[in-house]
Amino acid sequence: MTQQPTASQTVGPFYGYALPFAGGGDIAPAGHPGTVTVHGRVFDGAGRPVPDAMLEFWQPAADGSRAGAPGSLRRDQVTGAVIGRHGLDFTGFGRVSTDADGHYAIRTLPPGGAPYISVCVFARGLLHHLFTRVYLPELTDPAAEPLLSALPAHRRATLIAVPEREKVYGFDIRLQHDGAHEETVFLAFD
Amino acid sequence: MTTLPQTPSPEQGTPLTQEVISAEIAQARQAYVKAVEGGAPRRDHPDRAYPPYRSSVLRYPRQPLVDVRDPEAVELSGPVFGVTDVTDVDWDLTRQHHGEPLGERIHVTGRVLDRDGRPVRGQLVEIWQANASGRYAHQRDQHPAPLDPNFTGFGRCLTDDEGRYSFTTIKPGPYPWRNHVNAWRPAHIHFSLFGTAFTQRLVTQMYFPGDPLFPYDPIMQSVTDDAARERLVAYYDHDLSTPEWSLGYRWDIILSGPSATWIEESR
Numbered sequence: 232m233t234q235q236p237t238a239s240q241t242v243g244p245f246y247g248y249a250l251p252f253a254g255g256g257d258i259a260p261a262g263h264p265g266t267v268t269v270h271g272r273v274f275d276g277a278g279r280p281v282p283d284a285m286l287e288f289w290q291p292a293a294d295g296s297r298a299g300a301p302g303s304l305r306r307d308q309v310t311g312a313v314i315g316r317h318g319l320d321f322t323g324f325g326r327v328s329t330d331a332d333g334h335y336a337i338r339t340l341p342p343g344g345a346p347y348i349s350v351c352v353f354a355r356g357l358l359h360h361l362f363t364r365v366y367l368p369e370l371t372d373p374a375a376e377p378l379l380s381a382l383p384a385h386r387r388a389t390l391i392a393v394p395e396r397e398k399v400y401g402f403d404i405r406l407q408h409d410g411a412h413e414e415t416v417f418l419a420f421d
Numbered sequence: 422m423t424t425l426p427q428t429p430s431p432e433q434g435t436p437l438t439q440e441v442i443s444a445e446i447a448q449a450r451q452a453y454v455k456a457v458e459g460g461a462p463r464r465d466h467p468d469r470a471y472p473p474y475r476s477s478v479l480r481y482p483r484q485p486l487v488d489v490r491d492p493e494a495v496e497l498s499g500p501v502f503g504v505t506d507v508t509d510v511d512w513d514l515t516r517q518h519h520g521e522p523l524g525e526r527i528h529v530t531g532r533v534l535d536r537d538g539r540p541v542r543g544q545l546v547e548i549w550q551a552n553a554s555g556r557y558a559h560q561r562d563q564h565p566a567p568l569d570p571n572f573t574g575f576g577r578c579l580t581d582d583e584g585r586y587s588f589t590t591i592k593p594g595p596y597p598w599r600n601h602v603n604a605w606r607p608a609h610i611h612f613s614l615f616g617t618a619f620t621q622r623l624v625t626q627m628y629f630p631g632d633p634l635f636p637y638d639p640i641m642q643s644v645t646d647d648a649a650r651e652r653l654v655a656y657y658d659h660d661l662s663t664p665e666w667s668l669g670y671r672w673d674i675i676l677s678g679p680s681a682t683w684i685e686e687s688r
Contacts, residue, residue, distance in 0.1 A: 233536055233537065233538075234534055234535075234536050234537070234538050234675040235465065235648070235649070235652060235675060236465040236466070236536060236649075236675045236676065236677035237465075237623065237625055237652055237653070237673075237674045237675050237676070237677075238465055238466050238467060238625060238644040238646075238649045238650065238652065238653055239466045239467060239623060239624065239625055240467070240611075240624070240625045240626040240640060240641075240643075240644075240653070241474075241476075241624075241640060242611070242613075242624045243611065243626075244559075244561060244562075245549070245551075245557040245559040245561070245562055246549060246611065247559055247561075248549070248557075248558055248559055248573065248574075248575060249547060249548075249549030249574070249575035249611075250547060250549070250613060275479040275480050276478075276479035276480065276483075277479050279479075281480070287622070289495065289496070289498075289499060289500055289619045290495065291495060291498075297495065297498035298498075298501070299498070299499070299500045299501040300501065301501055301502050301503025301504070301505055301506055302503065302505045302506065303500065303502070303506065304502070304505075304506040304507075304545075304577075305505045305506060306505065306506065306507065306508050308508060311508050311510070311511075311517075322500065322501075323500060324500035342495070345493075345495050347495065349495050349496050349619055351619065351622050353624055354480055355476055355480075356474070356476030356477050356478075356479070356480035357469065357477070357480050357481065358466075358467040358468070358469050358471055358474065358477055358481075358640075358643050359466045359467055359469055360622060360624060361469075361482065361486075362496065362619075362620075377491065378487065378489060378491070381487075382487070386484075406479070406480045406481065406482060407479055407480065407481060407482055407483055408483055408484070414482050414483065414484050415482070416484070416487055417482050417484075417486050417487070418486060418487055418488075418489050418496075419486035419487065419488050419489065420488075420489055420494070420496055420497075420620040420678055420679055421620070421677065421678055421679050
């Protein structure tokens, strides 16, 4: 039986004491030598940083497993505080808020079996979340990726992270074309 | 996509009145009804470009979304959560401090289902809300209503084998905001939900039946389909009320978006 979906509503401005959690962007086990950093800023259609966006990340483990693992918000049973992933299982999930300058950062392991990390964007003013992808350039052959090869070059570029130095990638998200910068490609799945 | 009306903003000196916003709400709704009459599909979700909600104007993509039809897409799987991610008291927002919060104690429960009606089992549900006076425990909420030292206003739980979630909390108050002059949000509880696939991710708001603020609120009215908007309203269930303790509300949540199993079965 087909059910009628529940409508989306904006995350609003006041999720900050509820959804983000300590270590939300530390997806890789602490000190793992393969850790890469993906960071960037979220901008609006006036080219201004968005200080109240929340980003979620989902990706396969390095071995290609898409099963994920519980424990992204592992809790201390005495205080209730989030104590972070235990570092043995790769949960594949991260959640970070942008700071006052619209900036975010995650530390993770490159995904196995797919060249990208999936991103879900929430923000005040955004009535329905948006999906995009961070393609890691070393893993990506644009000609072999149907999604990328179907896009014109200037659009495709918005999905591919920019190497900044060893194991550090820049990935900005532009919610709307601001007259000077290309709008990020966002995705639909149904 | 709706076109932006040329309305003076409060920053430009002309007060943006409820009358103007209400006219825009009516205009967007009429445009939607007309489109559906003309054969356009019904919309379950809001249009991201919804000018009556002024914060949306610079925060929606103008380019169409790019369809992903890849059956191997990573988004057809999704994160999982478990007993380590919640504590035994997270579901009861009235027991997170030493004292009792002020307000009307309520029990909110329902089921999380996919669009084929299957329960979403063992998945994380998160809620957050204002206190009984309509104030959030957030530094940037400067509404001059009292904070409640015994209420923070967020909770988590995992759905059970039937997809059921359950929270005890207090009924949040309505509160003012600055979309326009005399803008007030109807009382609501924010919900964050995960399905079996990342594509099914949903953040939404649950409203309370009979709230007189519904027609004035551009966020709720951004859902221009009448039936879809009504589905955001919980119903009062007297059988869920507990004698001399709490009132009960029931609200089921249906997640749209394909999952790996859904793709498999529809091949």
